[in-house]
Structures are given as structure tokens and as C-alpha cells.
Amino acid sequence: MNIILFEDLDFRNHLKPLTLTRPIGMLRVGILTIKEKWENRLNLSVSLDTEEYLQTKYPLILKEENVFINSSFLPTPALIDLIKNLKPGQVIASGLEIVAYISDARKSAQELGKAPEIIELEPEDTFSIKHLPDLFLNNGSQIEADFKLITAGRTSQEITDPYTKVYSQENIFLEEGVNIKAAVINAEEGPVYIGKDAVIQEGAVIIGPVSIGPEAKVAYGAKIRQNTTLGPVCRVGGEVGNTIFHAYTNKAHDGFLGNSYIGEWCNLGANTNASNLKNDYSEVKLYDYHTDGMTPTGETFCGTFMGDYSKAGISTMFNTGSVVGVSCNVFGAGFQSKLIRSFTWGGAAEGYEPYRFEKAIEVINATMSRRKIELSEEDLLILSHINEQKITNEV
Structure with missing residues (x-):
């Protein structure tokens, strides 16, 4: 399958300013970006059908037969199963919204309305990012879903620091090179994922679900509350909850931030x-x-x-x-x-x-x-x- 994540223009506008510099598929929610989620679950490369001014950085790869997937919809086992069994002429839909179809080119909703068979995605299998609050509202559940995907069949690095207190260690996963000193990590209510070469400084408190990306740093004394994601190479201190930092962003000092999304290089x-x-x-x-x-x-x-x-x-x-x-x-x-x-x-x-x-x-x-x-x-x-x-x- 040649997978292409396409965009609903309304959703794209709802998700600005975050989508001013990237396609919807490059938004981070949970541990991974939406594009990375689809690539990991389908074990295939994915390209993006987005605005013309973004195409130089995010080129579209179009072949004779393509599976177009609405980039606002997050992968679920049921949706993946439907996509793997999708046939030309069929359309997966969620109410009035097109979720996926097979074609040699991008089709309008009017053209797809003539499809011989509509396959309805059940509400319980539908997780989507259509408005800005959807990002933090889905972040906790997406951390859990990504955590299961990334850690399946793998063994975490050990926490060797004797002054770090851990709760529910089975829900904590450390990649290579993680450095933790005198922290508290509580994964009783959700997993904690810590990426390669990340640093957790003295006195930090982390309460899962939380994702700390590769080379990210949690500053000393920080309070990282549930449903928070620090993308790659972020530096975060103070009190943060239910918030996503995309990548390369600093909030190194005290101060509160909740139910938010902070882009890249902020x-x-x-x-x-x-x-x-x-x-x-x-x-x-x-x-x-x-x-x-x-x-x-x-x-x-x-x-x-x-x-x-x-x-x-x-x-x-x-x-x-x-x-x-x-x-x-x-x-x-x-x-x-x-x-x-x-x-x-x-x-x-x-x-x-x-x-x-x-x-x-x-x-x-x-x-x-x-x-x-x-x-x-x-x-x-x-x-x-x-x-x-x-x-x-x-x-």
C-alpha cells in the first residue's frame, strides 16, 4: 500500500497556528506524531497531502494506487483492520466525514459520495484531532497507546540511582542513556516513557501518563503532571500538566502551564x-x-x-x-x-x-x-x- 495522509481544509484551519508550519500529520499527540503512529502501525512509509507552500518540505508521493487516510483520524485497531481490507470503490466514513479510500488521485467528497459502498467507522473506534483542545484531550490515552506500541517485546533500561523513588516500575520504560537523579516517578495511573539520552534532574516529580522525548531535560524541582508530553530536545521546569511541547522548546524555569500545546523552537x-x-x-x-x-x-x-x-x-x-x-x-x-x-x-x-x-x-x-x-x-x-x-x- 502507498499511504497518503490527506487534510480536511476545515480541520486544518481549526488547528492553526500549529498547522501554519506543518501538515496535520506532523502534529505530536502522545509520544509520536500522527504520521509516526501510522508508519509504526502499518510498517510502511507515509507521505502527506497538504498545502502547496508546505510541499517542498513535506513532498507528496503519489502512485497508481494509493490509500488516502484523513490525517485528523488517529489509528485504532479497528480502523487499521478496515484499512488493510479496504478495496477500490469502498469508502470508510465517520458520519459525514471521509476517513479513508483507495484512488489514483485525491478525490473530493462529492466524487467519493458516488462510491458503491460506505463502511462506517464505529464511534467507539474513532479518535480524531479536529480542534486545538483535541490535542491535550487525547494526549493521555495516546501516550498509553504509543507506549504499548513502542515497548512491546522490549526491556527497559534499569533505574540505578538509589535516591530515585519509583511507583509501578512495570509501567516505566527507559531508553538507553537516560540519566535520573533523586526524582520521584509515579506510574500508578499511567505509563511513563523516557527517551534516549533524556535527563531527569534532582527533585523532579513525574506522574504518568507522561512522555519525555529523546535528549529532553526535566529541570530540577519540576512538577510534571499527568497527560504531558515533552518532545525531543525540550527543556522543561516548573509545573506542567496536560500539555504537549512539540520539540526543541524551552520552559526551563518556574511557572505554570496546563491544557496547552507549545510548538517547536519556542x-x-x-x-x-x-x-x-x-x-x-x-x-x-x-x-x-x-x-x-x-x-x-x-x-x-x-x-x-x-x-x-x-x-x-x-x-x-x-x-x-x-x-x-x-x-x-x-x-x-x-x-x-x-x-x-x-x-x-x-x-x-x-x-x-x-x-x-x-x-x-x-x-x-x-x-x-x-x-x-x-x-x-x-x-x-x-x-x-x-x-x-x-x-x-x-x-
């Missing part, structure tokens, strides 16, 4: 705090790029969603249900605006202004050089496209 300064609960306990509204307005989430707890390459200065405060675009530099006293568009510089008290593109790229290059990585030409073109959209106030 930095949250010391004592940055993000509210995830309104003081009247009412439903949180969140800016939606698709509707271009504040939209009810249906959730009481909802924090901050930050696009790639954005930074927050020391003691920055984010409101409940905040959206920060790509490559923003936010600082200053008081709560920040609930929507900060891409390439913005400043703060609510001082005022916001456009972030000069050349200066933004200079800062990104300086940030990446600390990890001996360079901004690729493909990423520069993506950022240039986003900046051009910013001029029309779209991102």
Missing part, C-alpha cells in the same frame, strides 16, 4: 504563567482561524496554543484560552491579548507592533545555532509565506 521565560481555568469556571472560548472569531470550546480547562519560533519574556502572563501565532516575541506586564497574530512584537501594556521579518529570522537562526542546527531553505520559504499572509492579517 521559549517561555522565567515565571511565565498561563491560565487554564476562568475564575467563574465558565466555558473557555478560543480564537478559531476558520471562523475568524472567538469560538466556544466546550471545555472548562483550556490554556495556551503557541506556534513555532515564538518567545515569551520573563513573568509573561497568558489568559485562559490564548492563541499565539508563529514567530512572536511577547513580553511586558499584565495579561496578554487572547489572540496574538504571527510575527508580532510587544505586549498588551506596551502595545503590539509588527515583528520585522529580517530581525525575526536573525533571532531564529541565533536560537537554532545554540543546538548546532541551521534554519533550512524549506523552512525559510514557509516562514516567508506566513509573513506574507500576516500582511493581509490572515495569520
